[in-house]
Amino acid sequence: MNGATVLYQGRETEVGPAGIEGDELWLAKRELAASSGWELKPEGVCKDETCVPVPEARRSALIRDANSDSLLNLTEFARMIEQPFAHDENNAVWYFGPPAWEWKDRLASRQAPDFSLPDLSGQIHTLSELRGNKVFLLFWASW
């Protein structure tokens, strides 16, 4: 059995097949960190400055101890943090979108969301570097 592809907020990682259980994806420490950046710590599921506490009632659905390692159910964790995901069983691909704190309360102020994108030559342009200029932003596509 082949492994799975995890597409996690812009990151693409191949993981082993061991943790695939239908729609659910269980990942051990090393693969969890490599694919999603999350780590299991005593205070909860953590990444950088963010720690999500694990409620006792959900612990068994989220965390499993095996062979001196701990596994996190990444899909169940996504449900807990209101992070959308989509799964393609045929090719074992999971796509994870942003957690609730990144997509809720969009546009609380007038501030235009900042972004950086490349042009044809690969040069990166950042909206906030255009301060002092009016910016006309137009989206188009080939289709």
Next chain:
Amino acid sequence: MDARGQDAAEPFITAAKQRHPSLIDQQMLVAELYDARNVPAAFWIDETGRMLRANDPIYAQRRNRETGEVSLNREYLDAVRDWVANGEASAYVLDLERIKSRMPALEFEDVLAAAHFHLGTFLALHGHASDALVQFKSAHALRPENWTYKRQAWSLGDIERDYGTTFQEALKDPASGPFYPPLDLG
């Protein structure tokens, strides 16, 4: 924004010989950030980074495919000139509430639709056309009014074979809402 990225964009950028930067949003993440549900979609951002207009479905210049006739949208171009001349005092600047109404708060269904759309795109670009279709159809069912999800998906397949419709029929689907809402300069 284009799932085929530079390959899709380059011929247009080269032909247009633009003097302004043309950026490539292959993951369509900025399109999502700005809620661009169709193209074209235009935004005004002032010198301090504040948004003054959002999501205008606007062609400044349009060429009729059959007659070749080029028409200018003078009303909109005059509005842009008015903003350039008058800045924040322009009558065309929208207040925050109106901008928010053009970029409504996201529901879980919006971000779930996006997840299906992005997975569909990944599968399509990796040669899994029929699996991609499943994901695209989920995205379309969740957010039928998002033309970006439809048009990009159609361009990666065949609208008649894969979706059992035509572009003209799809335009009339009441679930989708208007293809281009009327330009509201008020």
